[in-house]
Amino acid sequence: MKIKTVHIKNFRALKNVEIPFDSVTTFIGPNGAGKSTVLRALDWFFNGKPGSLTEKDCSFGVAEENIEVQVTFDELTEKDREALGKYVPDGVPTFTAWRRRSPEGGDFLSANAKGYPAFNEIKAASNATAKKELYRILISDHPELKLPDAKTGSAVDEAITAWEASHTDLLEDALESLQTNFFGFNSGGKMSGLFDFVLVTADLRASEESIDGKASIIGRILERSVDRAAADEEIAKIVEDSRSQQQKVYEEKFKTQLEAMTTQLNSVVASYSPGRAVVVSPAEVELKAPKTTFEVTVLDGTTATAVERQGHGFQRTILISALQLLAQSGAASSDGVICLAIEEPELFQHPIQAQTFAKVLRSLAEDDDKRIQVTESPPLS
Numbered sequence: 001m002k003i004k005t006v007h008i009k010n011f012r013a014l015k016n017v018e019i020p021f022d023s024v025t026t027f028i029g030p031n032g033a034g035k036s037t038v039l040r041a042l043d044w045f046f047n048g049k050p051g052s053l054t055e056k057d058c059s060f061g062v063a064e065e066n067i068e069v070q071v072t073f074d075e076l077t078e079k080d081r082e083a084l085g086k087y088v089p090d091g092v093p094t095f096t097a098w099r100r101r102s103p104e105g106g107d108f109l110s111a112n113a114k115g116y117p118a119f120n121e122i123k124a125a126s127n128a129t130a131k132k133e134l135y136r137i138l139i140s141d142h143p144e145l146k147l148p149d150a151k152t153g154s155a156v157d158e159a160i161t162a163w164e165a166s167h168t169d170l171l172e173d174a175l176e177s178l179q180t181n182f183f184g185f186n187s188g189g190k191m192s193g194l195f196d197f198v199l200v201t202a203d204l205r206a207s208e209e210s211i212d213g214k215a216s217i218i219g220r221i222l223e224r225s226v227d228r229a230a231a232d233e234e235i236a237k238i239v240e241d242s243r244s245q246q247q248k249v250y251e252e253k254f255k256t257q258l259e260a261m262t263t264q265l266n267s268v269v270a271s272y273s274p275g276r277a278v279v280v281s282p283a284e285v286e287l288k289a290p291k292t293t294f295e296v297t298v299l300d301g302t303t304a305t306a307v308e309r310q311g312h313g314f315q316r317t318i319l320i321s322a323l324q325l326l327a328q329s330g331a332a333s334s335d336g337v338i339c340l341a342i343e344e345p346e347l348f349q350h351p352i353q354a355q356t357f358a359k360v361l362r363s364l365a366e367d368d369d370k371r372i373q374v375t376e377s378p379p380l381s
Helices: 035-049 076-086 117-123 128-141 154-166 217-225 228-270 312-328 350-368
Strands: 002-011 012-022 024-026 069-075 095-101 107-115 171-175 197-198 297-300 305-308 337-343 372-377
Touching: 002 035, 002 337, 012 035, 024 350, 035 069, 035 197, 035 337, 035 372, 076 095, 076 107, 076 154, 107 117, 117 128, 117 154, 128 154, 197 217, 197 312, 217 312, 312 337, 312 350, 350 372
Parallel strands: 024 372, 197 337, 337 372
Antiparallel strands: 002 012, 002 069, 069 095, 095 107, 107 171, 297 305
């Protein structure tokens, strides 16, 4: 799926704006117009941690209103529809999700789903007992629905879902909260892998994006390119063997000494507390198998140096190269869409490099098989 439109309310410089998106979306305007604010609003929607926004992020200090980012997606694939389930019934070409920050600081994600109005109260029930009672009353009052009996809260949910799936012509739009395991696009929930939003800000350093982490560009490339599982399994075996060897060393080095000490200590303990004894033994040292991680260094001739020790221009070159590799990886074709959001993409770049990067990004965005979206502020040359 790809972004079709974005609607932002009460976020920093943006009071109430709706923006159409395409394969390549470019923001042009004077300083302070809110170009970068759009990118940061989207980054909060996709990647922001709960509680990361404050009253200072409200537009013109209007703290009594919600901050809201609404994103509508189109070009839904079968994988998207399978993950989104009831939120994209058959025949519905788009999916819309909202993220809100309430004046009290609460953080909510919701979606526009189809549902049968008579079930709304049951869905909103606070516990299984209330849900079962409301369902029983509905069956009694509306026998024409031909709903099956359900003895548990989960059975009620299954019955409602099955009924709605069989009566899509009777469903209506209904804004409802998403389940906890649904929340987030990069959190490991149902949305993870469907759409990956990567923001490169003007002040971002390559040293930050070269760290092997889930949110970094290099980390994303590694996750798409390298299977760590086999190595991690082998390392786990080595650690387990080390644990066995450790116990053998303890047995060899300490057994006789500790047995003698334990006997001597217990001869004294028994005089104070007959029938009880103590044992002195080596404490278990927890050995954990480390996760395989990688690092990026820069070779200047034969000398290896850290990325952060490079000049701004070369650091930006590393970022651009990593972005290009991420987009060209082809993994987006099977795992979802990558949206590259780049602030001041020409920063620290020679004009020829900037022009080359612009051509590469546009060619990738125009290739439907790559499933890439690009948004930039301002445009590359």
